Amino acid sequence: MDQYNNAAKCKVNNAHPQLLVGILGFDVADEEKLSSVFQIQRTNGRKYIPAKILANVCSDILVVNYDNLTALEEKDQILNAHPHTQIVAVSRGPLIDPPIHHIRGILIAARVLNVIDKVTVESSSELPSTPLQDVAEISPPQVPTTHTETNKTESTTTQINNGGYRVLVVDDSPAIQKSLEINLATLSQISVIDFADSGENALEKAETHQYDLIFLDVMMPGMDGYEACSLLRKKLEYKKTPIIMVSGKTSPLDEVKGIVAGCTTYLTKPVQSDEFKKLSIRVLTWLENKKTS
Known part of the structure; x- marks a missing residue:
């Protein structure tokens, strides 16, 4: 998990909010479903950009499959490097100690967006070292x-x-x-x-x-x-x-x-x-x- 060792700063443009959303611990079908959901035009002006987990870019929001133990370990490492990242938990059933934002059950678009829209993201004065508009196109070498x-x-x-x-x-x-x-x-x-x-x-x-x-x-x-x-x-x-x-x-x-x-x-x-x-x-x-x- 060396890619998480160096903390990166994130910026939210309040005039045109573009939020990077990391997706962690899901299979391809659910990952593609979530990516499609995030591309739906929001009435609040927000724009969600699905982002790979990279060393020089931290996600504003991290959607984590809490039924995946490996993903939970990776989530903790990401938070150590990027403490301002907001977590959205996804699980099939109830959680003993869920975070504030929790999606339980089937990944229905309306349900996912209803939760994501309520996430408050802290902005900072520094841009990520990778241009925001390019993040969704980048993937680390040999990451399957x-x-x-x-x-x-x-x-x-x-x-x-x-x-x-x-x-x-x-x-x-x-x-x-x-x-x-x-x-x-x-x-x-x-x-x-x-x-x-x-x-x-x-x-x-x-x-x-x-x-x-x-x-x-x-x-x-x-x-x-x-x-x-x-x-x-x-x-x-x-x-x-x-x-x-x-x-x-x-x-x-x-x-x-x-x-x-x-x-x-x-x-x-x-x-x-x-x-x-x-x-x-x-x-x-x-x-x-x-x-x-």
Whole structure:
């Protein structure tokens, strides 16, 4: 979260109020819905501009999905850097200690705007270092967009670029999924990252898509990583696919169990950037050689 370390100042032009609205922790469908809502002409003269979370621009208003634990952690870091940012909470149900502005339930345009219009934003004397009119067009390098697919269990897909490798991350921990997503998003060879939160869901996705690389958690409810890996290896299309077991357990016995199940190698939790980088170089080199052979 280095992008939040440097505080930035925001300005609200009182004659023609243009307010930057950050959207945090939503899937693509809800993010697009909110962005469309913010573009509706307001009778009070306000103009809402959906903005990416950038180091040199702080949002006047931050709309946060309070059902997303990762988003809550990011929200706290943003507030540490930009204490004047106003928070609007969105949740499916009631919150124990909600902020002043809270949208509960379905994201209906009238309901969203009714809450947003009531937010009082503190202005300052300094402009953001990025021109206000350009903010909505800017996105940080390699920051992926996430949307939710609905199957028997909830999972997500991250589209980074086109023409690269497709990766499947299987882990029941949102924190580990996010950690691997951040690391994978730094690799230019990766185009799509899919997520599954169980062995069963991983097998379903493997039937739908062909993956070039799979990260597989060992300990999960229901089918564990060893069984999922063994079943994947029985499929002709996954006989040689690199399958990386992700686990905090790295005893010799665990490694033997992984080898017997058919895993390629291990990655230790919590994921360390240096270790991930070394592993990714090896795996991507193998994939590139396979492509050209």
